[in-house]
Amino acid sequence: MAGIRRSGIIDLRSDTVTLPTEEMLEAIRGAELGDDVYGEDPTVNRLEEMAAKKMGKEAALLVPSGTMANLVSLISNTKKGDCVILEAESHIYWYEVGGISAIAGLIPWPIRGHMGALDPKDVEAAIKPRDIHFPETMLVCIEDTHNRAGGTVITPQQIEALSKITREYGLRLYMDGARIFNAAVALKIDVRELARHVDNLMFSLSKGLCCPVGSVIVGDSDFIERARKIRKMLGGGMRKAGVIAAPGIIALEKMIDRLEEDHENARLLANGLADIEGLYVDLRRVQTNIVLVDISGLGANSDMFIAKLRERGLLASNHSKTIVRMVTHYGIKREHIEKALTIIEEATRELRSKK
Numbered sequence: 001m002a003g004i005r006r007s008g009i010i011d012l013r014s015d016t017v018t019l020p021t022e023e024m025l026e027a028i029r030g031a032e033l034g035d036d037v038y039g040e041d042p043t044v045n046r047l048e049e050m051a052a053k054k055m056g057k058e059a060a061l062l063v064p065s066g067t068m069a070n071l072v073s074l075i076s077n078t079k080k081g082d083c084v085i086l087e088a089e090s091h092i093y094w095y096e097v098g099g100i101s102a103i104a105g106l107i108p109w110p111i112r113g114h115m116g117a118l119d120p121k122d123v124e125a126a127i128k129p130r131d132i133h134f135p136e137t138m139l140v141c142i143e144d145t146h147n148r149a150g151g152t153v154i155t156p157q158q159i160e161a162l163s164k165i166t167r168e169y170g171l172r173l174y175m176d177g178a179r180i181f182n183a184a185v186a187l188k189i190d191v192r193e194l195a196r197h198v199d200n201l202m203f204s205l206s207k208g209l210c211c212p213v214g215s216v217i218v219g220d221s222d223f224i225e226r227a228r229k230i231r232k233m234l235g236g237g238m239r240k241a242g243v244i245a246a247p248g249i250i251a252l253e254k255m256i257d258r259l260e261e262d263h264e265n266a267r268l269l270a271n272g273l274a275d276i277e278g279l280y281v282d283l284r285r286v287q288t289n290i291v292l293v294d295i296s297g298l299g300a301n302s303d304m305f306i307a308k309l310r311e312r313g314l315l316a317s318n319h320s321k322t323i324v325r326m327v328t329h330y331g332i333k334r335e336h337i338e339k340a341l342t343i344i345e346e347a348t349r350e351l352r353s354k355k
């Protein structure tokens with residue numbers, strides 16, 4: 001069956017391991033195609049129109065990955081040498097190979113947030129005064145949900161408060177919304193509420209929404225026109241990209257509401273983990289599909305713990321030396337969580353006995 005791995009392994013490393021549904025595979029086969037660099041792929045055009053409408057913005061652009069979406073957006077929002085304020089644990093800062101500096105030529109200005117959210121006062125204090133010595137601060141980036149904070153949700157109120165500052169100082173506000181639909185589902189609000197106060201944003205198709213490839217950038221028409229050119233410059237002009245867009249359309253139509261199931265499974269997992277001796281979970285952070293578990297009470301490090309789980313057919317990922325990340329997704333059902341908890345219980349018992 002599509003969407004579920006056949007091997008029997010329970011893979012909680014990330015929601016990027018999701019597989020496309022049967023319906024997506026059929027849609028790929030039947031997609032009407034054309035050369036998208038000429039703007040002639042009807043399936044891509046349809047996805048981009050749908051995405052813009054869904055976010056309440058003027059236009060959208062399909063790109064191959066979340067990393068490219070962020071890079072294209074950074075470049076399209078700034079000029080070389082500008083300063084970009086972003087959260088210190090953000091994906092752009094941690095996991096995008098320094099493209100913000102190496103390719104975009106920008107100066108990242110990291111600020112530590114609270115559960116992933118930037119404090120407007122800290123942002124205001126970090127904006128460079130106009131002075132011959134300083135680079136110009138041009139952009140503030142937020143991340144919703146915030147991956148390294150544990151899938152925490154940034155609310156429309158928090159975004160609006162930041163947008164007041166960015167508007168006052170003539171800056172732009174950009175959202176890495178790779179998992180924005182998880183945030184909208186968790187808050188039970190229309191995703192437009194989250195998109196409203198940012199100038200532009202991106203979201204991923206290839207994570208919880210199960211598409212094989214793709215992210216979408218959304219914003220006003222001028223910005224998207226610039227982004228289209230930058231995408232081409234970076235080699236992201238994809239010819240018959242309707243094969244990517246076709247499952248994206250299914251994702252937007254059918255895969256959003258079910259994210260609630262992933263959130264329920266994450267809560268089930270988190271509560272189970274919190275009951276296991278030697279493990280600690282900050283349950284306040286378990287707001288969507290990500291669970292961070294602190295294993296320092298076992299006297300082991302994350303790599304040792306992950307190896308013990310792997311031996312038993314459970315995959316998790318390393319967040320830090322003593323924190324392990326587990327992510328729920330379409331390929332994970334309630335029974336997988338129950339089995340995962342049994343495996344974790346056994347592994348922790350073994351590690352505790354060696355302490």
Ligand SMILES: Cc1ncc(COP(=O)(O)O)c(C=O)c1O
Pocket residue numbers: 016064065066067068070091092143145147176178179204206215
């Ligand atoms: C918050 C966030 N932004 C961006 C990305 C990058 O997406 P991609 O893996 O498609 O490049 C990820 C990937 O996990 C992510 O979690």
